[in-house]
Amino acid sequence: MLDLKAIRERPQEFEKRLKSRDPHFSVNVVLGLDGRRRDLLQDVEKLKHQRNQASDEIAKLKSQKKDQEAQQRIQEMKAISDRIKSLDAELGHIETELNDLLVRLPNLPHESVPVSMNKADKRLVREFKAKPKFDFKPRHHLEVGEALGLLDFTRGARIAGARFPLYKGWGARLELGMIQFFWDFHFTETGYVPILPPYLGNSQSMFAAAQLPKFKDDVYYIEKDDLYLNPTAETLLCNLHRDEILDGADLPLKYMGFTACFRREAGAAGEEERGLIRMHQFNKVELFKFTDPESSFEELEGVVHDAEKVLQALDLHYQVQLLPTGDMAGQSAKTYDLEVWIPSQNRYYEVSSCSNCTDYQARRGNIRFRPGTDAKPEFVHTLNGSGLATSRIMVAILETNQQSDGSVVVPEVLRKYVGTDLLRPK
RNA sequence: GGAGGGAUGGCCGAGCGGUCGAAGGCGACGGUCUUGAAAACCGUUAGGUGAAAGCCUCGGGGGUUCGAAUCCCUCUCCCUCCGCCA
Numbered sequence: 015m016l017d018l019k020a021i022r023e024r025p026q027e028f029e030k031r032l033k034s035r036d037p038h039f040s041v042n043v044v045l046g047l048d049g050r051r052r053d054l055l056q057d058v059e060k061l062k063h064q065r066n067q068a069s070d071e072i073a074k075l076k077s078q079k080k081d082q083e084a085q086q087r088i089q090e091m092k093a094i095s096d097r098i099k100s101l102d103a104e105l106g107h108i109e110t111e112l113n114d115l116l117v118r119l120p121n122l123p124h125e126s127v128p129v130s131m132n133k134a135d136k137r138l139v140r141e142f143k144a145k146p147k148f149d150f151k152p153r154h155h156l157e158v159g160e161a162l163g164l165l166d167f168t169r170g171a172r173i174a175g176a177r178f179p180l181y182k183g184w185g186a187r188l189e190l191g192m193i194q195f196f197w198d199f200h201f202t203e204t205g206y207v208p209i210l211p212p213y214l215g216n217s218q219s220m221f222a223a224a225q226l227p228k229f230k231d232d233v234y235y236i237e238k239d240d241l242y243l244n245p246t247a248e249t250l251l252c253n254l255h256r257d258e259i260l261d262g263a264d265l266p267l268k269y270m271g272f273t274a275c276f277r278r279e280a281g282a283a284g285e286e287e288r289g290l291i292r293m294h295q296f297n298k299v300e301l302f303k304f305t306d307p308e309s310s311f312e313e314l315e316g317v318v319h320d321a322e323k324v325l326q327a328l329d330l331h332y333q334v335q336l337l338p339t340g341d342m343a344g345q346s347a348k349t350y351d352l353e354v355w356i357p358s359q360n361r362y363y364e365v366s367s368c369s370n371c372t373d374y375q376a377r378r379g380n381i382r383f384r385p386g387t388d389a390k391p392e393f394v395h396t397l398n399g400s401g402l403a404t405s406r407i408m409v410a411i412l413e414t415n416q417q418s419d420g421s422v423v424v425p426e427v428l429r430k431y432v433g434t435d436l437l438r439p440k
Numbered sequence: 441g442g443a444g445g446g447a448u449g450g451c452c453g454a455g456c457g458g459u460c461g462a463a464g465g466c467g468a469c470g471g472u473c474u475u476g477a478a479a480a481c482c483g484u485u486a487g488g489u490g491a492a493a494g495c496c497u498c499g500g501g502g503g504u505u506c507g508a509a510u511c512c513c514u515c516u517c518c519c520u521c522c523g524c525c526a
Contacts, residue, residue: 059490070458095507387468387469
């Protein structure tokens with residue numbers, strides 16, 4: 015959510031910067047509604063002031079036993095009270111309209127973000143290692159996985175449906191091993207506080223994190239209980255301090271959450287995304303920070319580095335991209351993607367998205383901090399980044415570390431968790 | 441799932457439908473005293489919106505009323521008991 019007051023004060027700036035990610039945005043529609051709202055508010059507040067004064071008077075008259083006069087005032091106030099009711103109703107309509115508009119506006123992009131609606135206009139920041147070379151044609155991870163008996167999509171589909179994964183044997187150990195490694199790494203090496211949150215969130219939580227109202231069709235919804243399945247732990251961790259005033263001295267707060275993530279992926283399909291690339295359910299360790307406004311962009315660089323360290327430990331080729339305005343999630347002011355190399359497809363896939371959402375989610379969730387003892391509360395900044403999602407990492411490991419005999423070398427850091435250094439064909 | 445009880449400021453806890461945005465206590469902050477500290481005493485201490493006056497907020501929403509923390513309806517959460525269950 016954007017600051018309406020700021021829009022009122024700097025309309026040209028908002029018009030320009032919001033158009034860079036939403037070409038249909040018009041600041042005049044917002045300001046028009048806001049103007050009507052403020053006019054009405056003045057009228058209704060004057061009447062309420064009258065009512066409050068009259069209430070006091072009536073109370074006094076009654077205590078002085080001047081019932082006649084009191085009765086007269088009460089009669090007078092009936093008309094004012096009715097007028098307040100009708101104005102309040104009108105005001106309510108305008109506020110609903112204005113609010114519906116505001117909650118759908120994306121965050122203001124940071125100056126450093128490339129301005130373009132074209133997703134291809136991302137900017138390469140840096141890369142790690144060279145692309146792996148093979149003296150044979152690298153096979154698709156489904157082939158590799160099948161030969162090793164790691165995955166069983168047929169039975170996964172029987173149990174739940176298409177695009178639900180089923181890991182088996184060493185595949186299950188590899189999956190869990192990655193999770194444990196990420197979990198340990200971010201606890202001991204990068205210092206995040208581990209959180210195992212609920213996997214379901216209520217609509218308030220979904221709203222604060224900006225999953226609602228825009229992405230209603232992308233999340234699983236349990237109507238009977240009015241609860242949503244976690245699409246990413248960002249959504250859950252964002253609500254850890256909803257409606258709280260944090261102590262400024264405690265910032266930044268660094269959390270990591272491990273959850274399964276559930277996404278409907280309506281409309282997504284395609285040959286390229288066969289296998290583990292895009293699924294309705296996947297596992298992820300998520301990094302999340304609450305910071306003050308001054309240090310949030312610096313802290314974002316930290317999140318990116320923390321996520322990168324995991325990829326480096328796994329010894330995988332990846333690149334860091336700065337996304338353009340048109341490709342960022344609505345809540346984000348600046349986003350870096352980490353993309354890992356997938357040999358069989360000769361392309362990169364996103365394995366981590368690290369964003370600074372500035373005060374956008376904080377406003378929606380009313381998450382504040384007090385800078386000093388007597389200072390007014392201010393909105394925190396929220397940051398998130400995957401650290402990491404496992405499924406595409408498994409793809410990268412299976413494909414990058416495959417050998418001509420069909421075996422796959424387990425990355426060194428995972429061996430103690432997986433329990434073997436080499437996955438051999440059945 | 442059933443039956444009952446509750447939700448008030450950072451925390452605890454009062455509050456006959458009428459000067460209640462809310463007593464009192466604790467905590468925190470400032471001061472007096474002290475070489476310093478503690479104790480004692482005095483004072484300050486919710487948030488939102490607004491340039492301000494003001495308006496709004498006693499779990500959320502709705503209603504009754506001239507007027508609601510207080511009455512009614514509804515939802516959420518917490519506690520106790522019963523049932524079921526990993």
